[in-house]
Amino acid sequence: MKNKNYDLIVIGAGAAGIMASIIAARNGKNVLLLEKLSQIAAKLKATGGGRCNLTNTLSNEEFMGRFGRDGRFMQEALKLFDHNDLVAFFDSIGVETHAPDGYRVFPTSHSSLTIIEALKSEMEKLGVTVLSSQKVEKILIDDERTKGVKTTKDSFFAPNVIIATGGLGYPVLGAEGDGYTMASELGHKITALHPAMMPLRTKEKWENCRADTIPKVELRVALPKHKKLRANGDLIFTKNGIRGPVVLDFARDVTPLLDTYGEVPILLNLTKGMDEHKILNHLKTQAQNNPDPKILDLVASLLPRPLSEELCTLSGIDPEERWGKIGGAQKDTLIKTLAWTPMTITGHDGFKMAMITRGGVNLKEINPKTMQSKLIQGLYFCGEVMNIDGPCGGYNLQWSFSSGALAGKLLQ
Structure with a gap:
């Protein structure tokens, strides 16, 4: 030239x-x-x-x-x-x-x-x-x-x-x-x-939950010094972890923490912002309208059935058990798990999957x-x-x- x-x-x-x-x-x-x-x-x-x-x-x-x-x-x-x-x-x-x-x-x-x-x-x-x-x-x-x-x-x-x-x-x-x-x-x-704006890997492997998009999820970092880090949006479970718009936004805060801590505990509100009180009232209402209901059927009125099954298991409850058969302590554990579901971020796929830096x-x-x-x-x-x-x-x-x-x- x-x-x-x-x-x-x-x-x-x-x-x-x-x-x-x-x-x-x-x-x-x-x-x-x-x-x-x-x-x-x-x-x-x-x-x-x-x-x-x-x-x-x-x-x-x-x-x-x-x-x-x-x-x-x-x-x-x-x-x-x-x-x-x-x-x-x-x-x-x-x-x-x-x-x-x-x-x-x-x-x-x-x-x-x-x-x-x-x-x-x-x-x-x-x-x-x-x-x-x-x-x-x-x-x-x-x-x-x-x-x-x-x-x-x-x-x-x-x-x-x-x-x-x-x-x-x-x-x-x-x-x-x-x-x-x-x-x-x-x-x-x-x-x-x-790397930022990317899927994240989790310790939990909920492969049966991959078919559904969970709307209006809130994610929070469960570390004392970083509790203010949070994001809101739609979430999708994957074979190895989580993705979706909320995860893309959340990743920019999590990836530096992974370098520091190795893994990052998080909490997920999967119930569109419902707190423990609202969740309990919802389950009670569903139980009143359905004589002797299974726990799984009640939770599935809030969330997709495969995810409901995982959360019941995470709470130490048999999904097929009847609502009237479980005690107050078990119900309390279930409701707390539904309000804030614990997961652990363990890694990511590096810059090859990162949309931004x-x-x-x-x-x-x-x-x-x-x-x-x-x-x-x-x-x-x-x-x-x-x-x-x-x-x-x-x-x-x-x-x-x-x-x-x-x-x-x-x-x-």
Whole structure:
């Protein structure tokens, strides 16, 4: 390629890098987008099971709150480019979106390919140079500021470089953590990295319960120092443990604890928030309407039958026993188990099953008003490579687009 000089080089053609490239090009910058894979947007293609949950309709305050203590770091990025701006952006490039449940926003096609093709077309229209199969080996620095990058094939030069390489999740889609290496080599601190948004393994093996989705489950960590860690949502039992939206959200808090404690005891409310008093009244009412009922039949009025059987056994009660035949202590144990079912998280499948990464480039070393490094002039970050991650439901993709827009817009 003849031209090796640009205003901006973006490393990583995911959601964040593509958005940064488009915004910079719209502002008249000559942009080079480098992707180490043969195709761009591999992870974006897989987002939401291919349906592409782009964002959600929460206010900016609520949105930031879901990211925990680091959420305020996003304030300037969201002020510039929040979910309303994202919807308007996609409308401007020919992609219609909707929120069928009033909360999660999807392209009306419910296909990530619609999103990717529209982004490709916009970059082509703006003259963004996109080079695939270009793995960046090193960011070139001169006197504490960026001057370009060296790839496995060539060198390219620009006064501004954006690292948008993502995290370690889904290595089959190109995640290798190379952005962390580049940032570290330039003096940036990388926080501890943990897989997040993934299924979890448990000591308990309730294989017969796999057919049902349990709605509105609350999960809590049952460790004295971490009792505030909890999540709510739908849960599915698997051959080796648990999965589902609530588990994906919960995993980001649990995986660091596994490194510390080896295994993590948890409590599950599987009865849609019912407490012991409400559960007891429900069982009594069912018993009154069903002369001499089996314990299993009563519990199955609350939960799927296979799960009911497991919980009876866990409580030390024969599921076939009659309600009138068991004593008060046994009933008390059963009700306590139904209100808060104990399980033990023992592990996970590592980054190969993680949708996102918890940890990354230290936020204290990045200017939240520009996404520029506080250490190196002309170096910017956007997306998952930074130490900020949120729950499932469009949060992380919106953050990628917002941080990409801010990094692309405020170039020096």
